[in-house]
Amino acid sequence: MNTSPNIHAMIVAAGRGSRFGASIAKQYIMLQEQTLLQHSVARLGLSNYIDECLLVVAADDSTARELTFELPIRYTVGGAERWQSVQAGVEAISQSGAKESDLVLIHDAARPAVPSLDINQVIEAAMQEPYGAILAAPVADTLKTSYQQPASTEQGQQIPYTLIPYIKGTVDRSNMWQAQTPQVFRLGELKRVLSYVAEQQIAITDEASAFEQLALPIRLVPGSRQNIKLTYPDDAIVLAAILTAQSL
16 A cells, blocks of 8 residues: 555535524634635645645635635535535546545635644544544533423413424443544545445535445544534634634
């Protein structure tokens, strides 16, 4: 196995960030006078393994091309679903002359605080694996499963379309990990599993999930808890504090 593959970095920035609730795409939210996307590209630029970045953007997105970045940037157009955007990026990387044994590093635009040490460690781990590796954090919080019951008035009448969650049980967290990015995979294997996902019409939430569908081993690399994802408005407050602390 080639232990010194080329690294092809990709940031998926074609989503709308509907859960965040902003009027603009989440990757263009401003923190410390830069967009999340600019921060995330700059983080990848801190790694000696990465010298350029492919941005996967929406077809109608002109904002990214108006920004300045810390790395040379190439662009390609993504799809409606995340895996389709990744597949478009993978195809662009493949067409650029990349080898099947090369590594594709996939990062979320909404994770602007990933430490450079973590980026290097997940790349180095993936170099030793036939399929790839991802950053992840062991779950620390207690996890609950739930069930729902209809809400009711004091008179016992059910309130239409209103459900209240209740605790059903506690999940054993001893082997639970919270997936992060970057996620790093062999180009040829990534192409194969994404094709399988497309053919089988399987819904996945990250690229590692595609490998899971075929029972292919992906290594877990413990990542920093500073590497949080901007998903809800409150996350912006935490991220701003992390970025400030990291710059001191």
